[in-house]
Amino acid sequence: MPKLTFRGGVHPKDQKEPTRYKSIRELEVPEVLVFPLSQHIGAPAKPLVKKGDRVLKGMKIADNEAYVSAPVHSSVSGEVIAVEPRPVPSGQEVMSIVVKNDFAEEYDPNVQPLDYTSLSPDDIPAVVREAGVVGMGGATFPTHVKLSPPPGKTIDTVIVNGAECEPYLTSDHRVMLETPDEVILGLKIILYRFGIDNGHIAIEDNKPDAIDLLSGLCAKEKGLKVDVLKKKYPQGGEKQLIYAVTRRKVPLGGLPADVGVVVVNVDTCTAIARRFMYGTPLTRRIVTVAGGCIADPCNYRVRIGTPVDFILEKAGGFTEEPKKIVMGGPMMGPPQFRLDVPIIKGTSAILCLTEKEAEVPEEGPCLRCGKCVDHCPMNLMPLYLADFARRGDIDSCEKYKITACIECGCCSYTCPAKRQLVQSIRVGKQETMAQIKKRQEAAKA
C-alpha cells in the first residue's frame, strides 16, 4: 500500500525512542490546581463558583453561553480558594479558578455514563460541549463546533489524527496502544452523529505497533479504516492530513467541513468516548515529559490544572538543569519562562531541553537558496513574506498570501542561514489580518 503524504515539509529527528515503549504512568494529584477559564479558542468561560465554594470532581465550574466556547470542569474535589488572573503556557495571564484539593475524590452526581445510541445524532454535540471537549492536539478548538457544521455542508469523512508528527511527543501513540477501544468508540460516536460509516484513523509509519493494533480492531467494525502516513512534519497539520487521506484541499480561508471532512485528535476522540462510557468530562490528559534534561522521560496521565513545576518534581528529576522548557512539541510549542503555569487541555508535552538542544543559532543573511519555498507545506514563499513583514510592507504580505501560513516552522527549520522566518511571518500575519479586518469593517460601514 503506498503511504499517504503531502507536498513540502521537513524531517526533524524523531526523538521519540525514550518514551514510546513506556506505559503511561499515573501522576500524583497536587494540593492546589489552577483552572484557566480560557483553555480553548473562542469566548472565555465565566466562573460559576466563587471563593469558598466546595467543588466536586467533574463538576462544571465555568461556562459561557457563547457558541464558540467550552466549559471548564474541576478535576478534583475541594474548595475554591481564589478566582484571579494566573499565568498560562501561552505567556499571558488568564482569569483562573484555583482549587485546593481535599483528596476526597468525590464525584459530581452529574457524572453518569450515557448510551450514545439512546440519543438522536443531533443531540451528540451538546453532550460533547457539556463535557468541555476541545481539540487536544494543541489548537483547542471546541469540538462541538466541529460536530455541528454549518447548514449546507455535508460531512462524509471523519479522520482521527494519530499522525503525531512533532518530535519527542508520544502521548497520542501511547493512547492508541493502551486505550484503543476508547479511540474506536469515540470515532464511532462521531460517525453516529453524522450518520455515516467512513471513519479513518491516520497514523504515521513510525508507529507500526499502533497501526497493527488499530487495523485489527478496525477490521471488526463497519466503515473503519487505518491509513498509514509517511513520517513527515507537519503531517498532523489539519490541511496536510486531509490532503494525504482524501486528496482534497481545504480552500484557503476555509474549514475542513468545506471539503466534507471532520478531523479530531486521538485524545479528543478518547475524551468523547469517556464522556459516554464513564460520564467524565475532560479533566485529564496525557502529557509527554521528555527532553535531554529529563532523567526518566515518560508519558503521564495528568489532571488538568496541575502546575508544571509539580509535574517536573514528581517525574523523577533532571540529569542537568534545563535551559529551555517547552509546552508541546519543539516545532510549535511555546517556550516557558515560569513553571507555575498549569497543564491545560491543549498541553501535549513538557520538554526540558539541554543547553545544546536549546541553542538559538545566530541569524545570517538570507542566501535566497529557496529551501523555505521548497519545504513550505502551504506553497508560500517564506523568504519574501518574512522580508515584507520585517519591513512592515503589509500590502505585499497580503498579496503573497501570508494569511495562509499555518506557522508550522518548516521554513525556519530548513533555513541554512538560521533566520527566524516563521517568527517574522507570525508578526506580519497578525498585522495583515488586522488590516483585512479593518477594511472589511470599513466596507460594511
Add this chain to the structure above:
Amino acid sequence: MNTLTVSPTPHARGKDSTQDIMLDVILALMPAAFAGVYFFGQRALAVMLVSVASAVLFELLYELVAKRKITVGDYSAVVTGMLLAFTLPSSTPYPMVIIGDFVAIVITKQLFGGLGQNFMNPALIGRAFLLAAFPSQITTWPTGRMDLFSSADAVTAATPLSTEYEGALPSLFEQFTGRMSDGSAIGGCIGETCAAALLLGGIYLLIRRVISWHIPAAYIVSLALISFIPGKNPAYQGQPLLAVLSGGVMLGAIFMATDYTTSPTTKTGKLIYGVGCGVITGVIRLFGSYPEGVTYAILLMNVLTPLLDRWTMPKAFGEVKEK
C-alpha cells in the same frame, strides 16, 4: 530558574548551514580544479590561489573598513574566488586576476549589501569586466601546462567555438574530457574545459541537494535544441552534444546559473531562467561577435530573477482561482 531561554519556535533546527553549503560547493569544484591543474599546469593552480586569496582579502578589508560584521567564515568569498579563476585562462596576468576579484567582491557583492543582496553573479561580473578591459589576455587560451611565471611561451589556440578556429573540431570524447587525442588540452579557461569533472561536481551537488536539476537541465536542453539553427559557425550546427560540452556551458549551467542569490527560488522560475540562459547563450553563439555567450546569458537572466520569482509565485495550498 530564571535562566530559561525563551526564543521563537521552532526549537529544533535543521543541520545545514550557509557554511556547509559553501563547503559543498567548494568540494564540488575540486574535480574541475584538479583537471585545470592537470591540463594547464602550476600556473593554473597559482591563478586559483591568487584569486581565492584576493577574494577573501577584499571581503575582509571591505568589512573592516565599512565596520560590518566579518563574514569571511561563511566561505562564500572562497567560492567566488574559485569561480572567477575557473573563468580565466591560465595565462591571465596576476594583477588582472586581483582586479577581477576586486570587481566581484567589492563592487558586485559588498556594495550591494553583501551575501544574498547582490543582483548579479559576482564571479561573472568580475569576468565580464576583465573581458571588456583586457580582451586579448582573457581570450588567449594556452593548450598546455605552464610554469608559475612563464606567461608567453605556451602554445595558445583559439577556442573551437571561435570562427577563427582552424582545424578539425574536437571529437565528443575530447570535448568531454578536455584532452585532445594528441595529449594537448582543449583551449579554454582553467575550470571549463573538462566537462567530465564539472558533471561529477554537479552530480555531487544534486545528491547533496545543494542545487536542484531545474536550472542546469533547462539550460543544457534548450541550448542543445538551439544548436540545430544555422548560424555563423556552421560546423556546430546540428551538434547538440558538442554545443553543450564546449565553452563554458557546463561550468555556467552547473555552478554559475545555480547561484542562489541571483537565480529564482520557485521551480517554474528556475525552468524559465534556465531556458533563458540557454537561449541567450545560443543566440550569442549563433549571431553575436563573441565566440561564447555563457557569461552574458547568465548575467542577463540574473537581472530578470526578481521578476521571475514574482511571476511564478506558486499557488498557495488550497488556493482557488478567483472568479
